[in-house]
Amino acid sequence: MRMLLAALLLAAAPFLAPALAPKQANAAPDYRAIAERAAGLHIAPAYERLVEATAALEAPAGDCDAEALRVGFHAAYDAWMGAQHIAFGPVEADSHRFAIAFWPDTRGFVDKSLDRLIAARDPVVGDAEGFAKVSVAARGLTALETLLFDEDHGADFSGEEGAYRCRLVQAIARDLAHTSAAVLEGWRGDRGYSWVMASAGAPENRVYLAPKEPIRALFTSMDGALRTIEDLRLGRPLGSEDRPRPRRAETWRSGRSLRNIELSIAALRDLYDKAFAGAVPQAEGEEIEAGFDHAARLAAEAPRPLLEAVAAPEKRAAIEALRKGVHRLNETLRKRLAPAMDVTLGFNAQDGD
Amino acid sequence: MRADRRSFLRAALAVTASGAAPRLSWADAGAPSYLAAGQTPSGGYALSGLTAAGETCFTLPLPGRGHAAAAHPFRPLAVAFARRPGCFALVVDCALGAVAARFEAPQGRHFYGHGAFDPEGALLYTCENAYESGEGIVGVWDAAKSFERIGEFPSGGVGPHELLYDAAARRLAVANGGVRTHPDSGRAKLNLPEMRPNLAYLDAASGEILQVVEPPAELRMNSIRHLARRADGLVATALQWQGDPELAQPLLATHRFGDEALRFLCAPELEQRRMRGYGGSVAFSGVGARLALTSPRGGRLHVFDAESGALLRAFDIEDVCGAAPDANGLVVTDGGGGVTRIGHDLSAAVLARRPTRWDNHLVAL
Numbered sequence: 001m002r003m004l005l006a007a008l009l010l011a012a013a014p015f016l017a018p019a020l021a022p023k024q025a026n027a028a029p030d031y032r033a034i035a036e037r038a039a040g041l042h043i044a045p046a047y048e049r050l051v052e053a054t055a056a057l058e059a060p061a062g063d064c065d066a067e068a069l070r071v072g073f074h075a076a077y078d079a080w081m082g083a084q085h086i087a088f089g090p091v092e093a094d095s096h097r098f099a100i101a102f103w104p105d106t107r108g109f110v111d112k113s114l115d116r117l118i119a120a121r122d123p124v125v126g127d128a129e130g131f132a133k134v135s136v137a138a139r140g141l142t143a144l145e146t147l148l149f150d151e152d153h154g155a156d157f158s159g160e161e162g163a164y165r166c167r168l169v170q171a172i173a174r175d176l177a178h179t180s181a182a183v184l185e186g187w188r189g190d191r192g193y194s195w196v197m198a199s200a201g202a203p204e205n206r207v208y209l210a211p212k213e214p215i216r217a218l219f220t221s222m223d224g225a226l227r228t229i230e231d232l233r234l235g236r237p238l239g240s241e242d243r244p245r246p247r248r249a250e251t252w253r254s255g256r257s258l259r260n261i262e263l264s265i266a267a268l269r270d271l272y273d274k275a276f277a278g279a280v281p282q283a284e285g286e287e288i289e290a291g292f293d294h295a296a297r298l299a300a301e302a303p304r305p306l307l308e309a310v311a312a313p314e315k316r317a318a319i320e321a322l323r324k325g326v327h328r329l330n331e332t333l334r335k336r337l338a339p340a341m342d343v344t345l346g347f348n349a350q351d352g353d
Numbered sequence: 354m355r356a357d358r359r360s361f362l363r364a365a366l367a368v369t370a371s372g373a374a375p376r377l378s379w380a381d382a383g384a385p386s387y388l389a390a391g392q393t394p395s396g397g398y399a400l401s402g403l404t405a406a407g408e409t410c411f412t413l414p415l416p417g418r419g420h421a422a423a424a425h426p427f428r429p430l431a432v433a434f435a436r437r438p439g440c441f442a443l444v445v446d447c448a449l450g451a452v453a454a455r456f457e458a459p460q461g462r463h464f465y466g467h468g469a470f471d472p473e474g475a476l477l478y479t480c481e482n483a484y485e486s487g488e489g490i491v492g493v494w495d496a497a498k499s500f501e502r503i504g505e506f507p508s509g510g511v512g513p514h515e516l517l518y519d520a521a522a523r524r525l526a527v528a529n530g531g532v533r534t535h536p537d538s539g540r541a542k543l544n545l546p547e548m549r550p551n552l553a554y555l556d557a558a559s560g561e562i563l564q565v566v567e568p569p570a571e572l573r574m575n576s577i578r579h580l581a582r583r584a585d586g587l588v589a590t591a592l593q594w595q596g597d598p599e600l601a602q603p604l605l606a607t608h609r610f611g612d613e614a615l616r617f618l619c620a621p622e623l624e625q626r627r628m629r630g631y632g633g634s635v636a637f638s639g640v641g642a643r644l645a646l647t648s649p650r651g652g653r654l655h656v657f658d659a660e661s662g663a664l665l666r667a668f669d670i671e672d673v674c675g676a677a678p679d680a681n682g683l684v685v686t687d688g689g690g691g692v693t694r695i696g697h698d699l700s701a702a703v704l705a706r707r708p709t710r711w712d713n714h715l716v717a718l
Contacts, residue, residue, distance in 0.1 A: 087598075088597060089597070089599075092596055092599075092600075093597060098546040102546055104543050106535075106544055107487075107544070107547075109546075136546055137546070137547075206622070207599050207626070209626065217598070217599070220598070227539075227541065230539075231538040231539045231540070231541035232538055232543075235537055235538040235541070236537055236538045236541075238537070240537070245537070346650075346652070346672030346688045347672055347688030347710045347712070348633060348649035348672050348674035348688045348712065348713055349649040349650045349672055351436075351649075351713060352540075352593075352631070352650075353420060353436065353437055353466065353713060
């Protein structure tokens with residue numbers, strides 16, 4: 001599968017290759033080329049990896065091999081971090097985003113929904129169509145993490161209840177693969193979202209009325225993803241010094257909160273490198289790359305696990321520094337990338353209240 | 354000279370507070386027709402009074418970025434709330450050019466940037482977030498006693514963003530946006546998968562919830578944020594779609610107390626897409642026949658016929674957001690400093706272009 005995709009990408013390379021020479025200042029950016037590169041070189045491969053990784057969960061789910069399931073969960077979450085920042089298109093339809101990962105879960109809906117299914121031994125787990133209508137909180141990667149890593153019952157597939165938990169894991173794995181495939185499918189085909197991005201401004205395009213619009217959507221996605229890291233992945237668990245809130249961290253049970261941040265920054269960097277870098281003047285490009293490098297380094301060097309670091313006074317500073325670095329990266333994109341793309345971000349338009 | 358006048362006025366206000374002398378009115382503040390917060394060219398923040406002709410009649414510094422102001426019905430007092438998730442409010446005396454009082458949200462609460470006085474100017478109602486539980490709260494403050502808190506009640510939902518006072522019915526209309534936030538994580542939205550916005554009507558005296566109207570299930574992610582009210586009691590609300598920004602969802606709805614459902618107003622699909630899922634402000638025109646919806650994200654203003662619900666005209670105005678009625682038509686403000694009048698005949702005229710970047714809302718006095 002991978003090989004085939006790589007071959008396809010190579011064949012498409014003449015149309016998709018990022019321009020390596022920095023663009024001359026003042027020339028209008030080639031919006032169509034940027035949109036095509038984003039869709040073909042970054043977004044489609046990201047969803048392809050998600051489809052592969054979620055499909056790969058079905059085998060270990062078959063016999064509830066706890067170790068293999070945990071490995072598979074990490075691979076699937078890694079793949080989701082490569083795509084989670086894409087905040088438009090098929091993933092926003094039918095609550096797909098939340099069906100893939102229900103987070104933040106501020107009111108414990110994941111636990112409650114799982115408990116309800118388990119207590120009732122709800123037979124819906126045997127029915128793929130029925131399970132697709134179950135609350136998004138009981139589907140997806142957050143629910144799977146709970147079933148595999150929970151302190152009390154994680155990966156406990158023994159006895160009658162364990163057998164039901166195993167069937168629940170199977171249902172989630174199948175549903176995840178199905179949802180991911182539906183999202184990827186939405187990007188492909190005759191009038192798929194890849195076409196929608198590349199044909200912005202064409203009369204038959206009913207989504208983007210001007211060539212600049214998909215660029216704005218990409219930019220909004222990057223801004224949203226960096227805010228998610230700053231506010232949700234870091235701000236919420238940091239809480240206050242007197243009252244850190246470690247269990248608000250994303251995927252704290254599986255201890256991969258900081259890995260998510262690293263991968264999310266890397267995904268944004270990949271989007272920038274593949275789609276934008278060739279169209280940005282050199283000085284701006286260098287500043288943006290330095291911003292990415294700085295944030296990535298802070299994430300790589302932050303004390304692990306986040307769960308402990310936010311509650312340890314001597315380690316909080318490094319987490320705060322990461323938060324600031326992510327904030328600064330977002331500022332840099334706003335001040336350097338947005339003007340280079342001639343995307344206007346207004347006083348009110350950006351305030352969003 | 355100016356200082357002398359100020360200290361005289363201050364002394365007059367001190368007397369006023371004891372209830373003896375005649376009080377200052379909005380005329381003493383230059384008779385503004387509107388209040389607007391904004392950012393001045395120096396980068397500082399301010400609250401300004403604008404006349405009907407779009408002239409600035411005062412500009413008073415604010416310690417931080419404002420959002421909207423609640424205007425006292427006859428005294429020249431404006432309550433400027435710290436923008437979400439701010440915890441303090443400043444009572445600005447627009448005649449004296451001074452902060453008359455400052456008050457803070459109770460422990461564990463923050464303001465949403467909007468509030469409203471009762472028609473006597475005796476009470477101020479504020480939208481608040483009890484952020485640990487996520488419950489929406491309406492705070493009640495005694496405006497005569499330097500804004501002492503005297504009560505509160507549940508807003509009927511999560512994230513009460515704006516409220517209006519219906520003087521004839523002694524009723525509050527509250528836009529419960531449905532989006533849960535916590536100050537630890539700024540404005541990050543914590544409950545999109547399960548959000549349920551509503552428009553709630555509350556008895557202004559008892560806080561009793563008289564009616565709650567929700568959007569239909571497929572529009573559950575349409576956050577009810579801002580409100581306008583026509584003299585006959587018709588309420589209009591501006592919505593913010595939290596799902597795919599590329600979907601052309603309706604962003605404007607009207608409702609009459611007692612009616613079962615919201616009535617959604619929407620432009621034809623391609624035009625609606627230009628609003629980018631974001632209704633900024635809503636206003637009825639002066640004669641009440643038109644309904645304006647701004648979208649700063651789309652740089653687009655829609656003017657609807659309030660009766661038929663048809664889109665009458667759309668205007669391109671970069672970063673447009675504030676909207677309020679004028680004598681007949683409408684006035685809108687934008688982040689580029691523009692003040693634009695839209696006549697009843699749907700003509701557009703730029704009244705002024707100031708160096709101040711006008712913030713989200715324009716409050717009619």
